[in-house]
Amino acid sequence: MDERAFERDSYCRALASEVVECGVEEGRPWARLATTIFYPEGGGQPADRGRLGAAAVVDVQRRDERIYHFLDRPAVLGPVELELDWARRFEHMQQHTGQHVLTSVCKDRHGLATRAFHLGETYSAIDLDPPALDEARMTAAEDRVNEIIRDARPVRVHTVTPEEMAQLEVRTRGFPASVGERIRLIEVEGIDRNTCGGTHVRNTAELQVCRLVGTEKMHGMLRLKFVFGGRAVARMRAQDEREAALKEVLGAGPEAFPEVAAGWDRERRALQRALRQTEAELAAALATGLAAAPEALVVRHLAGRDAGFLRQLGTAVLAAAPAKALVLFGDDGTAAFFLVAAGEAAECDTAALGARLAAALGGKGGGKGRTYQGRGPDAGRIPAAMKTVAG
Ligand SMILES: [Zn+2]
Incomplete structure (x- = not known):
């Protein structure tokens, strides 16, 4: 068995x-x-990273x-x-x-x-059963x-x-942390005793701070997301930076953010209502002109107008000119x-014409009855697509 210094001393x-021993597995x-x-x-x-002589350790x-260190370049036998x-x-x-501490609380x-426990890139999580933890109990858990x-x-x-373990109160006997006849136990004094093969700090003070950042129902369990220590500080730093950026845009301090955002939302809804009204009036005015156009197939580009x-x-x-067919771009x-x-x-194969336009715009579309709607990624191709209508 390969000797594990990290079990003896997490601070090494x-x-x-x-x-x-060394080799190459699937090019690695x-x-x-x-x-x-x-x-x-x-x-x-997750696996550690670092250096093994001149090589970078990319996975373990x-x-x-046996412990396999995957490297960015081949290793050589001997001292390293x-x-x-x-x-x-x-x-x-x-x-x-x-x-360990959060689980015990x-x-x-x-x-x-x-x-289950997951250690992710930005936050970690435990999956809890039964899946019930309200805001008040979550705050109490964080405080504890x-x-x-x-x-x-x-x-x-x-x-x-x-x-010896049979005589002790041990929380989980879940994952195999046993080494032959010896079992590795991690004890947080007065709080928890747990079988574990991982690496740990030597004192809870080194955890600095705990912040529970949210929950999510998942696979019939409750995923509780959390950050400790440096990760919590980095998170606060990022939040402060976002807050400062928002302050510039909103022209108000963080305490006024909800109020400013709610005001903007009200304003946005009012503008949308006004815009819909104006569009309806504009459509009615334009419709009169188009219905009176001499051609049987009317083709127009209405810049800045959406599919609606x-x-x-x-x-x-x-409705005004049922003998006409239309091709409208926006x-x-x-x-x-x-x-x-x-x-x-009108006599018009809308499906065939629609498919041709979708192809000309490099996009897609679909039709039902006597209409066909589509879109393409590049408005710059509209003039070329308009030319294909005639052909
Ligand atoms: Zn552990």
Whole structure:
């Protein structure tokens, strides 16, 4: 078995070791070490990164008690210096140890069992069962976790035999953390004792702060999202930057954001109503002109008008002049819209013409009865599409 220095000492950032076996798997060079400080992906915690001599460690996987370090270049047998991406690892240690504390609070205070743990790029999550945690209990759980952080409780690693473990109160016996006859237990003093093979901080004070950031129902469980430590600070920093940017745009401080946004929303709805009214009037006026046009097939481009306006106009024209057929184009400055519509008394294969226009615009469309509507990604192709109507 490959020796795991990370189990002995989670704080070991660099170590002199030895490459004992190496090879290439599906084009990816790999190496096994006599002793490693690199945590392999497992138990919800991602694999470590860092350097193995001149090579970058891009992934670490455990297979049958052997640890494979995947590298950006081939390794050579013999002595090698290891160096961990410590900032990344410590951040993982915060989320992972924080999860132990959060899991114990959810169980002891709220009767919610943790069924799964995920450590993601921006936040981590535990899946809780039963899936019920209201806002008030969530705040209480967060407060309790932060209290445990302030307590600065030691986090200890114990190795015990199965007989010794049977005498202890241990929360989960879930994932296999046993090493032969020895079982690895992580104890958060006075809070939790748990079987685990991961890497942990040595004191809850190192978790800095806990923030529960939201919940989501998933697979019949409740996914509770959280951040600890550096990740929580980075999140606050990003929020402050967004707030400052919004302040510039809205011309008001954060406390006024909801009020300003609600005002804008009211204004937007009123403008939409006014616009719809104006469009209806415009469509009626334009319809009179188009219905009186001499040609049987009327082709027009109405710059800046959307598909809804084209439909409105088409319906009004054909109601007044049922012997006519129409091809109307609109655009939003970027995309093109079109409508093909034929009146009751008109002779026009709207489906064939519509398909031809969709092709000319490099877009798509569909038809029903005597109408066909479509769109294309480039309004610049409308003049060319208009020419294809005649052909
Ligand atoms: Zn753990």
